[in-house]
Amino acid sequence: xxxxxxxxxxxxxxxxxxxxxxxxxxxxxxxxxxxxxxxxxxxxxxxxxxxxxxxxxxxxxxxxxxxxxxxxxxxxxxxxxxxxxxxxxxxxxxxxxxxxxxxxxxxxxxxxxxxxxxxxxxxxxxxxxxxxxxxxxxxxxxxxxxxxxxxxxxxxxxxxxxxxxxxxxxxxxxxxxxxxxxxxxxxxxxxxxxxxxxxxxxxxxxxxxxxxxxxxxxxxxxxxxxxxxxxxxxxxxxxxxxxx
Amino acid sequence: xxxxxxxxxxxxxxxxxxxxxxxxxxxxxxxxxxxxxxxxxxxxxxxxxxxxxxxxxxxxxxxxxxxxxxxxxxxxxxxxxxxxxxxxxxxxxxxxxxxxxxxxxxxxxxxxxxxxxxxxxxxxxxxxxxxxxxxxxxxxxxxxxxxxxxxxxxxxxxxxxxxxxxxxxxxxxxxxxxxxxxxxxxxxxxxxxxxxxxxxxxxxxxxxxxxxxxxxxxxxxxxxxxxxxxxxxxxxxxxxxxxx
DNA sequence: AAGCGTAATTTTGAATTCATAATTTAGTCA
DNA sequence: TGACTAAATTATGAATTCAAAATTACGCTT
Numbered sequence: 001x002x003x004x005x006x007x008x009x010x011x012x013x014x015x016x017x018x019x020x021x022x023x024x025x026x027x028x029x030x031x032x033x034x035x036x037x038x039x040x041x042x043x044x045x046x047x048x049x050x051x052x053x054x055x056x057x058x059x060x061x062x063x064x065x066x067x068x069x070x071x072x073x074x075x076x077x078x079x080x081x082x083x084x085x086x087x088x089x090x091x092x093x094x095x096x097x098x099x100x101x102x103x104x105x106x107x108x109x110x111x112x113x114x115x116x117x118x119x120x121x122x123x124x125x126x127x128x129x130x131x132x133x134x135x136x137x138x139x140x141x142x143x144x145x146x147x148x149x150x151x152x153x154x155x156x157x158x159x160x161x162x163x164x165x166x167x168x169x170x171x172x173x174x175x176x177x178x179x180x181x182x183x184x185x186x187x188x189x190x191x192x193x194x195x196x197x198x199x200x201x202x203x204x205x206x207x208x209x210x211x212x213x214x215x216x217x218x219x220x221x222x223x224x225x226x227x228x229x230x231x232x233x234x235x236x237x238x239x240x241x242x243x244x
Numbered sequence: 245x246x247x248x249x250x251x252x253x254x255x256x257x258x259x260x261x262x263x264x265x266x267x268x269x270x271x272x273x274x275x276x277x278x279x280x281x282x283x284x285x286x287x288x289x290x291x292x293x294x295x296x297x298x299x300x301x302x303x304x305x306x307x308x309x310x311x312x313x314x315x316x317x318x319x320x321x322x323x324x325x326x327x328x329x330x331x332x333x334x335x336x337x338x339x340x341x342x343x344x345x346x347x348x349x350x351x352x353x354x355x356x357x358x359x360x361x362x363x364x365x366x367x368x369x370x371x372x373x374x375x376x377x378x379x380x381x382x383x384x385x386x387x388x389x390x391x392x393x394x395x396x397x398x399x400x401x402x403x404x405x406x407x408x409x410x411x412x413x414x415x416x417x418x419x420x421x422x423x424x425x426x427x428x429x430x431x432x433x434x435x436x437x438x439x440x441x442x443x444x445x446x447x448x449x450x451x452x453x454x455x456x457x458x459x460x461x462x463x464x465x466x467x468x469x470x471x472x473x474x475x476x477x478x479x480x481x482x483x484x485x486x487x488x
Numbered sequence: 489a490a491g492c493g494t495a496a497t498t499t500t501g502a503a504t505t506c507a508t509a510a511t512t513t514a515g516t517c518a
Numbered sequence: 519t520g521a522c523t524a525a526a527t528t529a530t531g532a533a534t535t536c537a538a539a540a541t542t543a544c545g546c547t548t
Contacts, residue, residue, distance in 0.1 A: 031332055032532075033320055057499080067533045069313065072501085073320045076277055080321045082414075088275055089500060089539050104414040111359040115351060170326075170348040174418060276502075301529080311503045316531085333509050333530060 032066060036074035039064065044083050044094055045183040055084055055092040081177050083184070097185040099237055106230035109178045112171060113159070113226055114219035117206075119166035121215030129211055132161050136207045143200050152188055158203070162210070162222075187236035195232045202228065276310060280318035283308065288327050288338055289427040299328055299336040325421050327428070341429040343481055350474035353422045356415060357403070357470055358463035361450075363410035365459030373455055376405050380451045387444050396432055402447070406454070406466075431480035439476045446472065 030038075040060070043049045061071050075092045078084045084092045095101075124132075135158050142150040159179075163172045191199075202225045209218040274282075284304070287293045305315050319336045322328045328336045339345075368376075379402050386394040403423075407416045435443075446469045453462040 031330065037324075068500090069532050069534090073317050073532095076317045076321050077324045080281075080324060086275065090541095091500070101414070104412045107359060107363070107412065108356065108415050108418060111355045112352065115355040119351070168348045168351065170345070170422070171352050174352060174422075178414070178418075312530090313502050313504090317502095335530070 032070040033073040033077070036064065036066065036071055037077050040074060040078060041083065041180060044078075045180060047184075047186055049094050051094050051096045051184050053094050055094060057091060082181050095181075095184070097182070097233075097237065099234055102182070102185070102230060102233050102237065105178050105181055106226050106233070109175065109182070110223040110226035110230075112175045112178070113162075113222040116163050116166040116168075116171055116175065117210075117218035117222045118215040119168055119171070120162045121210065121213040121218055123167045124162075124165035124210070124213075128161065128165050132158055132165075132210060133207060135161065136203060139203065140200065143196065148188060148191075155203075158206075182233070185233055185237065187233050190236055190239070191232060195228075198228065199225075276314040277317040277321070280308065280310065280315055281321050284318055284322060285327065285424060288322075289424060291428075291430055293338050295338050295340045295428050297338050299338060301335060326425050339425075339428070341426070341477075341481065343478060346426070346429070346474060346477050346481065349422050349425055350470050350477070353419065353426070354467040354470035354474075356419045356422070357406075357466040360407050360410040360412075360415055360419065361454075361462035361466045362459040363412055363415070364406045365454065365457040365462055367411045368406075368409035368454070368457075372405065372409050376402055376409075376454060377451060379405065380447060383447065384444065387440065392432060392435075399447075402450075426477070429477050429481065431477050434480055434483070435476060436479075439472075442472065443469075 040049070040055075044051075049055060055075065057068060057071060057075075061068055064071070075084060075086065079086045079092065082095060085095050086092050135154050139151055139154040139158065142148075142154060163175055166172070202221065205221050206218065206225065209221055284293070284299075288295075293299060299319065301312060301315060301319075305312055308315070319328060319330065323330045323336065327339060329339050330336050379398050383395055383398040383402065386392075386398060407419055410416070446465065449465050450462065450469065453465055
């Protein structure tokens, strides 16, 4: 086995939407298992590793050029985040997005996003508000172009910017872990035109309240936004189930 | 090395306050690393492994009769929960409870507890309310006896019962992870008489609102309770720092 | 040919081994 | 003595090995 093969490969960071540039050095400094956690997260949310399927330990080892030890360490961490489920003596399985899970996670995410909105209003700088406004405007353009991919990316960035402005890493970490779990449901491709329009409306309100620094209102609006998204995901889930 | 030594030992569950009985079988079915996660959590919150100290990998392996592989898997999970910090090539260290961490975690915990209160009011049964009331009354007795240990145990049970009544495992898991982090600050021993009295008052309100099933009010009260606890922990922290 | 049972194979969980990095100890010189 | 250096020791990260469990393949019976 080629030693050091991974460390090489790990540097060609394949456009992780969560991290910006300038982290390349840091990434290569991450321990193997941490790097594997990020990599496998990407495989899962991208659908490369589909929900309900088994995590192919051996082939992932080969793909990343590492031994089973760090890979299995990564799987334990992913399991504690709820992205995979470990079955004793039967390996790791990518968890399914079930209705009951959606009904559990979104309310929690709603409460956390609400908090992030409140804190952001207290701590965000005027410059950061301008940056979010800019993202918002660009997102509207993507909406008008019906560019779902771009829309989704910017949408994520907006939420992330608000989270950053909340100045609370614990909150950021918790939110992202739960968001990742929900991202396995790649329902966006099938989001209805009405839901999309409504989501855009909600975002108009969000940017408005952020600019007004109305923390309380922004909190409730973000929670409502999450709740609406929950309904949308649930509808998508039922449609999925019906069509299978 | 004695194989299977651990599996034996793991069954003499040393009174984990989080788990009730009848889990003994389940515990012995847990994988080694999961069991180790629980065990090391206990060592950390009990202060057996003190904040800021190095996690003694070798001696823990001997203590539990396991090899380094499952132990290190457990450490990765504990690190992702924030109980230990992994320093590359320098091992695992029990994280310190810092002021900035307290200021981060408690607001998040407050938001989650608030949600748990709201959901509990929707879902709790009358029988469960009676059980919480019973715990509450017993806690008051411990307070009058100035039995801090007993008080704390029952206090935890009350919060846990509310969480269970919220019927949301994701919420429960998130809350517990954050609670564990704060439990490293064993500030209770030094809690002021005034703070204790105030906490009891807050709990009177909590049980009252739960019995009235006033979710909104219970939510805000629980959040306020957390905020007060944050202040108390911070004061304790500063006192600690001053005396060292 | 379908179902059953057993042997071969693969996969898993965990111990062990091995290379490298960090730390400690011992020795040197000012 | 006290700082600096180098060797020895120890600890860490990750690959490998090994036993046990699960899965698959195969042949047998009906």
